Amino acid sequence: MGRPTTEDALRLTSHILKSARELFFEHGFDGASADMIAEQARISKRTLYARFGSKARVFEAVILDEIDTQLRALEPSGSDEPDIGSRLGVIADRLLEWLLTPRIASMERVVIAQAVRFPALAANIHDFGYQRAVQWVASILAHADAKGELSLADPVFAAEQFVTLVVVAPMRRAALGLSPPAYDEAARDRISRGIDLFLDGCRPRQEGGCST
Numbered sequence: 528m529g530r531p532t533t534e535d536a537l538r539l540t541s542h543i544l545k546s547a548r549e550l551f552f553e554h555g556f557d558g559a560s561a562d563m564i565a566e567q568a569r570i571s572k573r574t575l576y577a578r579f580g581s582k583a584r585v586f587e588a589v590i591l592d593e594i595d596t597q598l599r600a601l602e603p604s605g606s607d608e609p610d611i612g613s614r615l616g617v618i619a620d621r622l623l624e625w626l627l628t629p630r631i632a633s634m635e636r637v638v639i640a641q642a643v644r645f646p647a648l649a650a651n652i653h654d655f656g657y658q659r660a661v662q663w664v665a666s667i668l669a670h671a672d673a674k675g676e677l678s679l680a681d682p683v684f685a686a687e688q689f690v691t692l693v694v695v696a697p698m699r700r701a702a703l704g705l706s707p708p709a710y711d712e713a714a715r716d717r718i719s720r721g722i723d724l725f726l727d728g729c730r731p732r733q734e735g736g737c738s739t
Contacts, residue, residue: 539570539578540578542568543564543568543570543575543578543579543585544585544588544589544592546564546567546568547559547564547567547568547585547586547589548589548592548593549567550563550564550567551586551589551634551637552630552633552634552637553633555636555637555640556582556586556637556640556641556644559582560582561575561576561582561585564582564585583645586641586645586648587645587647587648587651590634590637590638590648590652591648591651591652591655593634594652594655594656595655597625598656598659598660601621601622601625602663610676611667611668611671611676611677611726612722612723612726614667614671615664615667615689615693615722615725615726616718616719616722618663618664618667619693619694619718619722620710620715622660622694623694623697623698623710623714623718624710626694626697626698626701627697627698627701627708627709627710627714628708628709628710629708631698631701631708632698632701632702632708635698635699635701635702636702638652639702657690657695660690660694661683661686661687661690662683662686663686664686664689664690665682665683665685665686668682668685668686668689668729669682675731676730677726677729677730677731678729678730678731678732679729685729688725689725692721692724692725693718693721693722693725696721697714697717697718
């Protein structure tokens, strides 16, 4: 048959990650064995280890691939919304429609459970996911600051606070089972109030602006 092409190799990797993702999200890291992953992907365990080296590497690849795939699809290309609140609302909607789902709540639980065991993965998720979202928001805030809509000493720090308040907090509540993993009307109303609260602290004032 000859050596597989690059396209064949990428297709196999994607197939394995998809199969492993379903098992990890359903059973957790410890509950999903290498044998289960190989069987689900209809490959040999030897092929699995030859491609990834270990079950831990498969797990890391699954999580980072999920984040990268979704964020590339969601990355904003600009917004025509007339005010800063609406522009922030657009990016919050994009992120939370993905994050507030049973699938991602399950992923978050698995990641939290394994964060101590895989500190490098936790660091990669922070850099790969959280920081990318922060940079999106920071660019919006910096533009609003330049237009005089906001008064910010540090748009990046302000963006970190926004993402933590508006995105990370509801995602974490859903993962812990404290609220439904759904971006419904109640969740949208809560997010809208969170955006208003954030902006109240960042609008220009006679004596200084937001400390962020």
